[in-house]
Amino acid sequence: MSVAEYIPGSLRSCPPDLASWVDGPTKSAIIDFVGHVSTEIAPEERVAVFDNDGTLWCERPAYVQLDFLVRRLAEQVGTDPTLAAKQPYIAAAAGDLGWFGDAVTKHYNGDDSALTVLAGAILSAYQGLTVEEHAERVRAFFAEAQHPSLDRPYLACGYAPMVELLRFLEDNGFTNYIASGGGRDFMRPVTTQMYGIPPERVIGSSVGLDFKDGDLLTTANPEFLDDGPVKPVRIWDRVGRRPILAAGNSNGDIEMLQYTQGLRLLVRHDDAEREFAYSAGAEKALQQADEHGWTVASMRDDWVRIFD
Amino acid sequence: MSVAEYIPGSLRSCPPDLASWVDGPTKSAIIDFVGHVSTEIAPEERVAVFDNDGTLWCERPAYVQLDFLVRRLAEQVGTDPTLAAKQPYIAAAAGDLGWFGDAVTKHYNGDDSALTVLAGAILSAYQGLTVEEHAERVRAFFAEAQHPSLDRPYLACGYAPMVELLRFLEDNGFTNYIASGGGRDFMRPVTTQMYGIPPERVIGSSVGLDFKDGDLLTTANPEFLDDGPVKPVRIWDRVGRRPILAAGNSNGDIEMLQYTQGLRLLVRHDDAEREFAYSAGAEKALQQADEHGWTVASMRDDWVRIFD
Numbered sequence: 001m002s003v004a005e006y007i008p009g010s011l012r013s014c015p016p017d018l019a020s021w022v023d024g025p026t027k028s029a030i031i032d033f034v035g036h037v038s039t040e041i042a043p044e045e046r047v048a049v050f051d052n053d054g055t056l057w058c059e060r061p062a063y064v065q066l067d068f069l070v071r072r073l074a075e076q077v078g079t080d081p082t083l084a085a086k087q088p089y090i091a092a093a094a095g096d097l098g099w100f101g102d103a104v105t106k107h108y109n110g111d112d113s114a115l116t117v118l119a120g121a122i123l124s125a126y127q128g129l130t131v132e133e134h135a136e137r138v139r140a141f142f143a144e145a146q147h148p149s150l151d152r153p154y155l156a157c158g159y160a161p162m163v164e165l166l167r168f169l170e171d172n173g174f175t176n177y178i179a180s181g182g183g184r185d186f187m188r189p190v191t192t193q194m195y196g197i198p199p200e201r202v203i204g205s206s207v208g209l210d211f212k213d214g215d216l217l218t219t220a221n222p223e224f225l226d227d228g229p230v231k232p233v234r235i236w237d238r239v240g241r242r243p244i245l246a247a248g249n250s251n252g253d254i255e256m257l258q259y260t261q262g263l264r265l266l267v268r269h270d271d272a273e274r275e276f277a278y279s280a281g282a283e284k285a286l287q288q289a290d291e292h293g294w295t296v297a298s299m300r301d302d303w304v305r306i307f308d
Numbered sequence: 309m310s311v312a313e314y315i316p317g318s319l320r321s322c323p324p325d326l327a328s329w330v331d332g333p334t335k336s337a338i339i340d341f342v343g344h345v346s347t348e349i350a351p352e353e354r355v356a357v358f359d360n361d362g363t364l365w366c367e368r369p370a371y372v373q374l375d376f377l378v379r380r381l382a383e384q385v386g387t388d389p390t391l392a393a394k395q396p397y398i399a400a401a402a403g404d405l406g407w408f409g410d411a412v413t414k415h416y417n418g419d420d421s422a423l424t425v426l427a428g429a430i431l432s433a434y435q436g437l438t439v440e441e442h443a444e445r446v447r448a449f450f451a452e453a454q455h456p457s458l459d460r461p462y463l464a465c466g467y468a469p470m471v472e473l474l475r476f477l478e479d480n481g482f483t484n485y486i487a488s489g490g491g492r493d494f495m496r497p498v499t500t501q502m503y504g505i506p507p508e509r510v511i512g513s514s515v516g517l518d519f520k521d522g523d524l525l526t527t528a529n530p531e532f533l534d535d536g537p538v539k540p541v542r543i544w545d546r547v548g549r550r551p552i553l554a555a556g557n558s559n560g561d562i563e564m565l566q567y568t569q570g571l572r573l574l575v576r577h578d579d580a581e582r583e584f585a586y587s588a589g590a591e592k593a594l595q596q597a598d599e600h601g602w603t604v605a606s607m608r609d610d611w612v613r614i615f616d
Binding site for chain 1: 352439493508
């Protein structure tokens, strides 16, 4: 499917019937919980939070936002040739995504040199743009970017069963939020179209902003990395209520799931044929799910289809 | 009026008819703007932001939150007698509110010694409490606290014309937010009852929170002082849209009003008889209003009544 073939909002408008979920214990756990909530919990307390990368949309072979970033770094080399001789701009200009993956691998092996260089480039990538200019760049990216292997635009890389779940929850009086390690202002321009979740319900990582001459300008200062124990803090900041349903897929979601009092759902990536099979970065979360009886959604066994 | 005589939600349930506004240019400016918006601006873009202290509720003779804080400092002296010999605990235990006012006056005269001492006490006042325990203390405070001179509980110190405005805006498809220098978690337990604004739409100052053993604990680390140029940044963080209506009353609201593209409303405290008359801390805002044609609401001339 090309971007031209993609129908905007098609995924978001799927019916709230969980038809893409296989009948079985996982689907039953969701339906039973929501049934209980509809009679026992006041509507304003029906708060659900969803991680994004790997929970609502595909995060492999690389984060969608990394594709957006690498294009920007390459663009920066074009306007500032002094960048061309150093990393990560060399890799970005050459389209060498492997360098970025290696930076993360080195980090896990105790060598933070590449990741530090990368972090500096990430922070300064949009410095000086207004928030509106940044949003326009995000929209332009999604208007043409295709997933590298799935033969579909990124806009069509949301998981159909999860979007059905969002609709099912809404239909039962829930309010859905995204609580993601991804960039708050990277997600906002497309979450309404993809998930029916408006900007005010998108929580994510951010750099600092400066107010100047009536506008908000992007700075190179870190503000939040919305991951791990930071997730419940940012959820409280935004919502002021404790969620009763949370869904995630990785170790960075553990604290958000622990904070939630109600249904804890972990998406397991075990479908090499239709998506990707991996547990790297999810080992501790899967162990917690096992120990504490969290609900695990196997992409292979619990989902009739992956995408719309 | 005592707390016992106060009818919960009575102010919030006033009709959206602006009946407490005097017919004249200020009321007309509001009605004309909202009429324009209803045909020209999509509902999801109808975002209105309101300062709280001095804009939605009375801030004189002292901030409501200062009363809450002083009681807590006095309580801390009771459990930790080593505090009894130092400020601001001496003043708090003696009920000497003058000391707190002096700290601010000294600050304006270039002497920050008292304010620094006060800031440390403020930051550590609720350290170690969960956010739920803090909320419970706020509710207990409002369940019995009376304004020192207005013969009414703090819960009845909201401005009736402003709450009518909130209802009028909602009636016309707006979504209202509070954007206050006051504490986010101090306001949240009462904003639904007083203004019909739920916790997720309350933006304010905050200390840092720590996630521990499934709970969020209050720390003594500053996070945001939601005032001046910080207000538009926190509004963007929460909403992801630029407001089309903003209301404030002090210099700390200038940047929020500048950021807003639409109606900018400044409440002028010029009614010594029914409320308080003062312009201290609002001089620059009133000057900006004059220079840029912001709409000024005179409490004396534009409001039929002040309170419910």
